[in-house]
Amino acid sequence: MRLGKTWTGAAAAFCLSGFMATEAEAIESCVASLKQQAISAGVRPEIAERMLSGAAYDEKVIRFSTAQPEFKTEIWDYMAFLVDAERIRDGKALLKKHARTLAAVEQRYGVDRHVVLAVWGIESDYGNFRGDFYTPHALANLVCAGQRRQKYFRGELIRTLQIASRGDVAVNDFKGSWAGAFGQTQFMPSTYNSLAVDFDGDGRKDLVNSIPDALASTANFLKNAGWRDSRLWGFEVKVPKGYSGPSGRKKYASMATWTKRGLTNVDGSPFRSRQETALIRPAGVNGPAFLVTRNFQALRSYNASTSYGLAIALLSELVSGGEAFKTPWPTNNPGLSRAQRLELQKLLNRNGFDVGEPDGKVGPLTRAGIRKAEAKYGMPVTGRPSWNVYYALGGR
Secondary structure (H helix, E strand, O other): OOOOOOHHHHHHHHHHHOOOOOOHHHHHHHHHHHHHHHHHHOOOOOHHHHHHHHOOOHHHHHOOOOOOHOOOOOOHHHHHHHOHHHHHHHHHHHHHHHHHHHHHHHHHHOOOOHHHHHHHHHHHOOOOOOOEEEEEHHHHHHOOOOOHHHHHHHHHHHHHHHHHOOOOOHHHEEEEEEOEEOOOOOHHHHHHHHHOOOOOOOOOOOOOOOOHHHHHHHHHHHOOOOOOOOOOEEEEOOOOOOOOOOOOOEEEEEEEHHHHHHOOOOOOEEEEEOOOOEEOOOOOOOOEEEEEOHHHHHHHOOOOOOOHHHHHHHHHHHHHHOOOOOOOOOOOOOEEEEEEHHHHHHHHHHHHOOOOOOOOOOOHHHHHHHHHHHHOOOOEEEEEEOOHHHHHHOOO
């Protein structure tokens, strides 16, 4: 998709080459240029001024832009805090509360209601946490101080201001991720423009305050990404010991072929499905294995991460009354749920490893405290919120 007019002049050269003066002066100069570019792109001047005024250098945004947790966290840690007892319980309650809306969304877009609900749960904890960053300021940082994809983030920023200028989302409602995703199911502004829908019929595509709009837009995204309700996302399987055949999420084969290769359902029974599937082993040969359909690609496309796709898949199974994966993750030091992470922070403080006010979020201060605790107790020093350090500190 085209991102608009090409930058010219000193401001453009500055924004793409890094700081040339002090951080404060640099951001101020770059943001002033961005305001004018937004106005030229049709944004109302007062909207550009309100949404970009006060934008300052944000070290956290820049730091996060170099390392996403999907690619740095072990899958058993990732799954432990994303698919915990609290999220499953809340999902089941919301499945009943929004049954009519979810049924209508499923009928309109042909996407399993449990999957739509699971995306909502994973992305924002069902709307309870939508991010720490004001979207226009985060995007301005990525344009003016980021090290990569500045043109892309500039386009996303302009689109954010255009959405507000049209009146679809209020100026103060743009709270989201460091990368610019916002709303109950965390759409990037360009995705919003192409796939958001007005499902409640009020004339606005409001993914922040309208649950029907957010859920329907998510279903529309998944449908556009290739989801078909005639297919499962996939299922856990048993792989014969010493298997050396093909694997990988794009290496599809018939069920008859997988049977010939020695695979079975996880309980050892033969396959009944006739769908084409691909074998994935996200934790290696000693962890769970799955045959996934092209629907899994649709899940994965939401955040370009196999761990993320599996988190949606597992949560959708569990909120619908299904079972957890049978094969354990290959670790004797599993990850912690959100409640356990919060308790870990309290334990760290209680034992003299100051990590600040407990909030359940594992940031640099918490990881530093964990490293000190690991060193004290003779553990490998990793900074990882694991069961072993939790137990050593008195967790149960």
